[in-house]
Amino acid sequence: MIIIDIPKDFSRTPGWRTYEDGPFSGEEFFDKLLKDSFAKAKNKGVKLKVILDGSDGYTTSFLNEAFRLLGKEFGSDFVWNNLIIVSNEVPKYIERIKKGVYAMETK
Amino acid sequence: MQWKQNKWRYFIAFLIGVIVCYVTTQFKYLQINYEVNVIETLIAFFGLTVGIYIADTIQKNINRNQNRYSFLEGKLDDSWTKFIKLSKLIRVDEKIALESLSSYNEDIVLQISFLRNIFEGFKMDFTCIDLLETKLEEFENVFDGLKTEDNVKYYNDEKGSIEEKIVIINQCFSNVLNTIQKI
Numbered sequence: 001m002i003i004i005d006i007p008k009d010f011s012r013t014p015g016w017r018t019y020e021d022g023p024f025s026g027e028e029f030f031d032k033l034l035k036d037s038f039a040k041a042k043n044k045g046v047k048l049k050v051i052l053d054g055s056d057g058y059t060t061s062f063l064n065e066a067f068r069l070l071g072k073e074f075g076s077d078f079v080w081n082n083l084i085i086v087s088n089e090v091p092k093y094i095e096r097i098k099k100g101v102y103a104m105e106t107k
Numbered sequence: 108m109q110w111k112q113n114k115w116r117y118f119i120a121f122l123i124g125v126i127v128c129y130v131t132t133q134f135k136y137l138q139i140n141y142e143v144n145v146i147e148t149l150i151a152f153f154g155l156t157v158g159i160y161i162a163d164t165i166q167k168n169i170n171r172n173q174n175r176y177s178f179l180e181g182k183l184d185d186s187w188t189k190f191i192k193l194s195k196l197i198r199v200d201e202k203i204a205l206e207s208l209s210s211y212n213e214d215i216v217l218q219i220s221f222l223r224n225i226f227e228g229f230k231m232d233f234t235c236i237d238l239l240e241t242k243l244e245e246f247e248n249v250f251d252g253l254k255t256e257d258n259v260k261y262y263n264d265e266k267g268s269i270e271e272k273i274v275i276i277n278q279c280f281s282n283v284l285n286t287i288q289k290i
Contacts, residue, residue, distance in 0.1 A: 013209065013213070015205070015209065016205065016208075016209075016251065016255075017251060020255050021205065021255045022205045022255070022258045056212075056213040056217065057212045057213050057216055057217030057220075058212075059209075059212050059247060059251070060244055060247055060248060060251065061247070061248075061251040089220070089221070089224075090217065090220040090221075090224075091224075092220060092240065
């Protein structure tokens, strides 16, 4: 299993949606970490575990953008079936991520 | 003579005094009974134990509810105050720094999520706090849709809609406070 701990590996203060919205955006997270990690996990045939706990909170746009792009790149169902989201502090984030993953399909 | 004019009144008052004295002297207030009735004593002890248990339980319940109230009210008040500060900032201007919006996320949205977890842990009704979370998310989404320039969001066109959302969010905050006060 490949693990991304967002507060440790990316930022404890994630930002907004795109690069235009300032540092540590969802788009930046996707480009720098999420995309490659998911591709590695896919090649190894393992799941990707994403730990959200320990940050100063996530904007809906950050989660939506990062996982929307991931769903777009690898396919919504495949992504959702191969992701393990850890969000004990705010369980609602999991639902937001799911919305993000399937965002392209609902459009 | 004065007393002759009121003799019947004095006479009736005297009779009432005699009757009252007679009745009161019939009670034996300080009579001590040295015999011990076992059944009555056991019942008395049982009653006393139950009384103490009830008093202790009620007191603990009151203390627990007071602690819960202070804890939850303090947390809610903190987030609400920060939201009011942010609302004022938004009302007087037409642009806002991303930094301020990030603190909105950290100081208000995240704290309300924690508060919701506590509500759930205390097995309290969290419908109102769910609604507040949804409204805060909608508020955040308005800013997400706005154009960013140099880490600043401009919201002149959306000001009316934002102010409406601020009113609704304040109502939601007061509903949550109302729920906490029912503890």
